[in-house]
Amino acid sequence: MAILEVNNLTKTYGKGDTTVTALGGVSFSVNKGEFVAIIGASGSGKSTLMHLIGGVDRPTSGNVIVDGKDIFESNESELAIFRRRNIGIVYQFYNLIPTLTTTENIMLPYLLDNRKPDQSKLTSILDAIGLANRAEHLPNELSGGQQQRVSVGRALINDPALILADEPTGNLDSKSGREIIDLLKLANKQYNQTLLIITHDEKIALQADRIITISDGLILRDEEVR
Amino acid sequence: MKFEKLTAKLAYSQLKINRRRSLWTLFGVVLSTAMLTAVYGFVTSGIAAVVSFRDGDDAFIETYSEILIGVGAVLSGIIAATAVIVMSNAFRISAAERTRQFGILKSVGATRQQIRQTVMYEALLLSAVGIPVGVVAGLLVQFLGLQIAEFFLAGVNQLLGDNPIIIPFVVAWQAILVAIVAAFATIMLSAWLPAWKGAKIPAIAAIRNADEVKLKARKMCSGWFDKTVGKIFGFEGQLAAKSVKRNKRNLRATVVSITVSIVLFIAATSVGGQMQRAINLRFIDSDINVAGIFFSSALTDPETGERQSLMIDSALSEEITSRLREFPNTTVVGFGREIDDFWAIIPAEYLTAAAQNHFPQDEDGDFAMQVTLITVDSATYAELCQLAGVPLGSNILVNQFRGYDWENNRLVEFTPHIWNGQTLINLREPGEFYELPLHGELRNLPAELLEIAGNQFVVIVPELVVRDYTWLAATEDSWGFGGYMHALFSETFTPKIENWVEQGFHADFNVIDFATNAANERSLVQLIMVFVYGFVAMLTLIGLTNVISTISTNVRSRFREFAALQSVGMTHEGIGRMLNLESVLCSAKSLILGLPIGVGVSFFTHSTMERSFAFEYAVPWLAILQCVAAVFLITWITMRYSATQLRGHSIVEEVR
Ligand SMILES: Nc1ncnc2c1ncn2[C@@H]1O[C@H](COP(=O)(O)OP(=O)(O)OP(=O)(O)O)[C@@H](O)[C@H]1O
Numbered sequence: 001m002a003i004l005e006v007n008n009l010t011k012t013y014g015k016g017d018t019t020v021t022a023l024g025g026v027s028f029s030v031n032k033g034e035f036v037a038i039i040g041a042s043g044s045g046k047s048t049l050m051h052l053i054g055g056v057d058r059p060t061s062g063n064v065i066v067d068g069k070d071i072f073e074s075n076e077s078e079l080a081i082f083r084r085r086n087i088g089i090v091y092q093f094y095n096l097i098p099t100l101t102t103t104e105n106i107m108l109p110y111l112l113d114n115r116k117p118d119q120s121k122l123t124s125i126l127d128a129i130g131l132a133n134r135a136e137h138l139p140n141e142l143s144g145g146q147q148q149r150v151s152v153g154r155a156l157i158n159d160p161a162l163i164l165a166d167e168p169t170g171n172l173d174s175k176s177g178r179e180i181i182d183l184l185k186l187a188n189k190q191y192n193q194t195l196l197i198i199t200h201d202e203k204i205a206l207q208a209d210r211i212i213t214i215s216d217g218l219i220l221r222d223e224e225v226r
Numbered sequence: 227m228k229f230e231k232l233t234a235k236l237a238y239s240q241l242k243i244n245r246r247r248s249l250w251t252l253f254g255v256v257l258s259t260a261m262l263t264a265v266y267g268f269v270t271s272g273i274a275a276v277v278s279f280r281d282g283d284d285a286f287i288e289t290y291s292e293i294l295i296g297v298g299a300v301l302s303g304i305i306a307a308t309a310v311i312v313m314s315n316a317f318r319i320s321a322a323e324r325t326r327q328f329g330i331l332k333s334v335g336a337t338r339q340q341i342r343q344t345v346m347y348e349a350l351l352l353s354a355v356g357i358p359v360g361v362v363a364g365l366l367v368q369f370l371g372l373q374i375a376e377f378f379l380a381g382v383n384q385l386l387g388d389n390p391i392i393i394p395f396v397v398a399w400q401a402i403l404v405a406i407v408a409a410f411a412t413i414m415l416s417a418w419l420p421a422w423k424g425a426k427i428p429a430i431a432a433i434r435n436a437d438e439v440k441l442k443a444r445k446m447c448s449g450w451f452d453k454t455v456g457k458i459f460g461f462e463g464q465l466a467a468k469s470v471k472r473n474k475r476n477l478r479a480t481v482v483s484i485t486v487s488i489v490l491f492i493a494a495t496s497v498g499g500q501m502q503r504a505i506n507l508r509f510i511d512s513d514i515n516v517a518g519i520f521f522s523s524a525l526t527d528p529e530t531g532e533r534q535s536l537m538i539d540s541a542l543s544e545e546i547t548s549r550l551r552e553f554p555n556t557t558v559v560g561f562g563r564e565i566d567d568f569w570a571i572i573p574a575e576y577l578t579a580a581a582q583n584h585f586p587q588d589e590d591g592d593f594a595m596q597v598t599l600i601t602v603d604s605a606t607y608a609e610l611c612q613l614a615g616v617p618l619g620s621n622i623l624v625n626q627f628r629g630y631d632w633e634n635n636r637l638v639e640f641t642p643h644i645w646n647g648q649t650l651i652n653l654r655e656p657g658e659f660y661e662l663p664l665h666g667e668l669r670n671l672p673a674e675l676l677e678i679a680g681n682q683f684v685v686i687v688p689e690l691v692v693r694d695y696t697w698l699a700a701t702e703d704s705w706g707f708g709g710y711m712h713a714l715f716s717e718t719f720t721p722k723i724e725n726w727v728e729q730g731f732h733a734d735f736n737v738i739d740f741a742t743n744a745a746n747e748r749s750l751v752q753l754i755m756v757f758v759y760g761f762v763a764m765l766t767l768i769g770l771t772n773v774i775s776t777i778s779t780n781v782r783s784r785f786r787e788f789a790a791l792q793s794v795g796m797t798h799e800g801i802g803r804m805l806n807l808e809s810v811l812c813s814a815k816s817l818i819l820g821l822p823i824g825v826g827v828s829f830f831t832h833s834t835m836e837r838s839f840a841f842e843y844a845v846p847w848l849a850i851l852q853c854v855a856a857v858f859l860i861t862w863i864t865m866r867y868s869a870t871q872l873r874g875h876s877i878v879e880e881v882r
């Protein structure tokens with residue numbers, strides 16, 4: 001069953017002579033529990049694609065269907081609520097709220113929902129990311145790798161159907177990078193969560209079930225690795 | 227502090243992180259609330275004073291209550307407007323700082339409403355602390371202000387005797403409620419726009435900007451301004467000019483609030499001076515310092531249908547005049563006038579060009595003029611006859627006019643008549659003629675009688691029975707003479723008046739002590755000025771909180787820029803100089819805007835006052851000078867302040 005369907009997605013920036021086509025009509029679908037790596041040269045449109053799938057940006061045309069629902073049919077608030085309940089996003093720069101502690105940053109999707117935090121879930125995530133003893137620290141008291149683990153924890157807290165990661169290891173040394181990928185893979189294997197990773201790192205891409213190669217806003221190759 | 231709600235928590239941590247700026251914003255909230263509370267408190271006290279002053283006179287109470295409420299509304303409007311300008315700037319800066327944070331929140335699923343909430347909670351938290359403190363401070367200001375008012379009113383109250391003006395310290399919960407609501411609305415309004423704008427930024431834009439120091443690409447070409455400043459102050463000057471331009475938005479609130487203060491200060495000082503001069507002009511025209519007036523209205527007797535007034539004949543007026551002259555070191559003139567519709571039709575050839583210009587002309591080219599007959603006390607009359615060169619018993623034409631030209635808004639003085647020894651034909655009613663031979667003319671009245679030259683056609687006659695008689699005195703002891711005059715009038719007139727009023731007619735007398743009145747009016751003006759200056763000072767302080775919080779944000783958010791400058795070899799002193807120049811440029815801008823507007827306002831109030839009191843406009847140089855000095859003092863203080871901000875930081879740390 002396809003959890004994600006991308007249909008003829010295009011995104012252009014600017015008008016007239018200065019128009020930049022970041023995505024020129026991209027279609028593919030991803031099944032539940034799949035681990036997909038997206039690779040391509042710098043400027044090829046990977047981040048643009050991911051922002052669209054995450055509903056952070058709106059496309060010029062085409063649609064994205066998550067769990068049978070066309071996400072761009074909803075208004076901005078509905079989209080935000082959809083995002084906080086169904087999608088986990090990890091960026092290259094950890095993007096934590098500097099004034100919130102590790103726990104609070106992880107719980108952010110819950111807190112935005114005004115839901116009572118699920119304590120056992122939180123404990124298991126803190127254990128998984130290995131930051132149980134840093135629970136009450138602020139981001140600037142953590143190392144880069146630790147901060148990125150917090151943002152992975154944040155992406156996993158809601159058991160999202162879809163986890164999107166845009167170069168999650170781009171800013172880390174190889175050991176920290178490996179830890180992050182292991183975390184994401186664990187979520188993918190153990191909880192059958194769908195995982196999309198954008199990466200420049202061939203070693204990471206080869207761990208995926210499937211590799212989509214993007215070039216100049218179009219899908220160049222889409223191949224099953226195993 | 228612990229917050230259940232995420233948005234409240236985010237707001238609280240934002241306040242805590244920028245503790246200095248938050249404190250200044252809080253100070254602004256406290257000041258605005260205090261001012262609003264004080265203004266409404268003064269209105270409440272003022273109404274209570276009006277009620278106790280004229281208990282039972284509902285029309286009087288209503289009129290003055292309405293005036294007080296109106297003034298209160300205008301003042302609170304000015305306060306609220308300044309507060310919104312200043313505080314919305316603080317909230318805007320705070321929201322702009324968090325653009326990235328808003329982006330992250332959005333990407334993990336925060337709605338616009340939740341983003342707005344984090345900004346609004348900031349305002350809510352500041353209100354929760356600032357408004358109660360402000361209300362208490364406002365009540366304190368009200369209390370102190372009333373003590374000051376009591377001090378200034380002491381003189382007036384001495385004059386008023388047994389019905390003094392007492393302004394009580396009243397605390398009305400309604401007034402406090404209005405102040406709280408107004409302050410709260412002001413703060414919420416200030417936060418609303420930044421909240422709205424912050425929430426509208428697309429998540430994608432916020433995320434993309436994430437790790438770059440974003441400097442929106444704006445046209446930063448070197449204009450003539452930077453170049454000129456650069457020529458005078460060197461490279462630092464040029465950088466300062468550029469950064470003032472770049473931070474235009476942040477500095478705009480500063481410029482606007484300082485400008486408002488400048489305008490208010492100059493206008494207030496100038497209007498105060500104009501009021502003082504108007505008082506001087508009204509009271510200090512000659513040596514006359516006490517006036518006594520007897521006056522009886524002409525009312526129609528319902529039985530006979532005739533006009534009835536209580537009249538004063540020459541015998542009575544002479545007696546009063548001579549008794550008034552018994553007071554030591556005092557000169558007295560008395561004059562009565564008959565103003566009951568005597569008209570004369572004057573052909574144009576009897577009038578000078580100036581008079582023809584000033585008075586309205588009939589269709590057939592003649593001038594219908596109201597004739598005023600004047601009788602003066604016998605000693606003065608003898609003097610006037612001598613001046614005019616006519617024997618006693620003559621009718622003397624007053625050939626001098628001194629009045630106001632409403633069309634051109636100025637005082638005019640001219641000789642109206644062409645004197646040829648004419649006989650005046652008086653006309654009381656159509657068909658009813660009287661003849662009045664004129665024996666001589668007077669072109670220059672003595673100063674104490676100048677007032678009568680304000681009538682259209684004035685003739686001094688030897689004897690007349692009048693219903694309106696005035697005594698003017700120049701005395702060394704105005705207070706004592708006023709009392710003496712009042713006692714004499716009561717003794718002479720009161721029995722007559724009582725009898726007369728019982729019959730349903732009207733008559734009254736009045737003693738005016740110009741010297742004391744002028745002193746009292748002057749102290750009232752001073753009282754008003756004290757309050758106006760207090761108001762301007764508080765408003766300036768609100769503006770100042772903004773200046774300082776903007777500067778501290780500015781300096782903090784520019785550490786990177788400073789670091790970059792230092793790394794290419796700019797000295798610490800150079801950066802200090804650049805910051806100082808920025809402050810100077812800002813102040814100069816406020817002055818360039820504020821001074822002309824302030825002078826304009828003062829010119830405008832002068833031209834409205836000129837209708838009643840003719841005096842030349844004077845540019846308020848002293849106020850302008852004070853403004854320049856004050857603005858540069860403020861600048862200097864803020865410069866010191868930003869210097870302390872710089873010192874606390876090792877700038878090179880930032881380049882890492
Ligand atoms: N806001 C924008 N305005 C104009 N052009 C844009 C904008 N955002 C992205 N682009 C352009 O769209 C294209 C795709 O950008 P995108 O960020 O998706 O690349 P990417 O594949 O993620 O590159 P990288 O590997 O360097 O992250 C680029 O050419 C970029 O210049």
Ligand SMILES: [Mg+2]
Pocket residue numbers: 046047048166
């Ligand atoms: Mg990218």
